[in-house]
Amino acid sequence: MSDLKRALGEAVQAAFAALGAPPELGRVTPSDRPDLADFQSNGALAAAKRLGKNPREIAAAVAETLAGDPRLASVEIAGPGFINLKVADATLSDRANAIAADPRAGADPVVSPRRVIVDYGGPNVAKPMHVGHLRASIIGESIKRIYRFRGDEVVGDAHFGDWGYQMGLLIGAVMDEHPDIAALVESLDDEAAAIPEAFHRVALADLDRLYPQAAARGKQDPAYRDRARKLTADLQNHRPGCYVLWRHFRDVTQVALARDFHALGVDFDWWKGESDADALIAPMVAELEAKGLLVDDQGARIIRVDRNGETRPKKLADGTVIAAPYPDPLLVVSSEGSAMYGTTDLATILDRKRVFDPHHVIYCVDQRQADHFEIVFRAACLAGYATEGQLEHIGFGTMNGADGKPFKTREGGVLKLNDLIEMARNKARERLHEAGLGENLPADAFEDIAGKVAVAALKFADLQNFRGTSYVFDLDRFTSFEGKTGPYLLYQAVRVKSLLRRAAAEGAEAGLVTVAEPAERDLVLTLDAFDAALTEAYDKKAPNALAEHAYRLSQAFSRFYAACPIMTAAPETRASRLTMAATALRQLETALDLLGIATPERM
């Protein structure tokens, strides 16, 4: 199935080709002037430049070719050579009926599905999730869903941070608090042993309480820090007691995190952690040595990733400026012999290649990591673990406070993600009560609606912005339910559901669409634009294109709803409009689902 934009584009391109102009110039886009046309092609202007002819003459020749096309109501030339196309109502009716019958709501799958990994979220053991995790989760989840919907085989990986210094801190802190656990840590001799009963006394709340204390003490107390480092090394060397205790930490954290993510409509296929890459590191380093990629630098082993010996001036800590290779090299083994951040990332690339062999890996991580990923990706290509362009970092900006600086709580601390979500939920409950909605529903149904409204508010507020730019996180605006917001979209969907329930109760049947009213034309033209929006979101990894479409669809429906009575219309008109309403609902719910937003049945 092809949308009108593409179908008409093919006709216009053929007309261009017949004139000896490059056919790709015949690209058709939705009209910038809806008062004049439905679609337009600007190609005559570019073709005129290439062929050395008058653009209006070219446009006239194309228009003449198109004039007989039964799908078009009119073809006109405007301005310096714009070709304006108006589609016949019958064509719109056909297209509406096709979308109504399409289980994919009018969007085409990709021609050649690929295996894709989306790496996003990036939660850590013990470190509570904060607002920064929100964007990574929201954007990554949407990209994962968009890719999967288009037909790719997609894996979403949380890339769990479970192997760092914070684990040593926690192991030490728990041993200090529980002498019996400390004794077990000393005595265990099998890293695969069942987790002892005593360990289960340590709950997630304990980790949340102990980690900030331990981290603070580690900063002030060198002896404490050294012990935590040693315990980290013990863990990474698979000392059984440490390892089993760590497994417990990891288990309780993952269960809790998965639950929190699920409440946000975020679900991972893999919870692969940094620990999973760990076993590959030693052989990988040996292989990199064998390939001659590792060179010594101040006692560390690095991979140089600069090309053609490119250098940039670089200011050192002591103020001197030297000509340094650019980009910086990848530090693989520290001077103390330990693996670094980038080492783990490189091993993860290798791991994924072995178990999934992806065509494409999308890293949905803060824009600030851009340089790091560039270095890791270059190293992976040099090592033969990836090919040029296979690994892609999709950066996003930060969420800032009203002052334009990274968001903080009133006290100046980092806002925990759960607190943020609860704030949004409270606001949703408040607003539902104010509007007198859902009050006759059971408490759990009301809570379900409040949760969905809160998630929709948070996600749509984020996803309507292009991911690359930072945006202001203004709680009042976030939780405002008017205008271009998630709750507005839910409200439109719920209105249709209510309407369809009523139609079903009254035995009103949906039927063939016949487009007549302006509001109906607009609605169908908007429905037709879904595939283009989805394709753009997919190609640019930019869910905001889809969010924009969902909003436009809601607006188009709302105008249609206001202008075109349904239940009181004559039977054939009513049947046609019921189909349009049901189709709009299905496409809207599809788009919302791809944004990671669930729709309630009523509100």
Next chain:
RNA sequence: GCGCCCUUAGCUCAACCGGAUAGAGCACCCGCCUUCUAAGCGGGCGGUUGCAGGUUCGAGUCCUGCAGGGCGCGCCA
């Protein structure tokens, strides 16, 4: 010092390989509930797209310079 990103209406953000009159929401003003959920719909107000040049028939978009803001720059992750 070097690199990357950003600057569009009072505020928050869009803008499909450069195209017609730069669009939405909020705020403000005016209309619309005895008809399907008014968290809605219609209308109005609001712009020298940071500044200065350049390329082009045409620039928010491409190039150069400048100003302002953010971020990053091996032994944390």
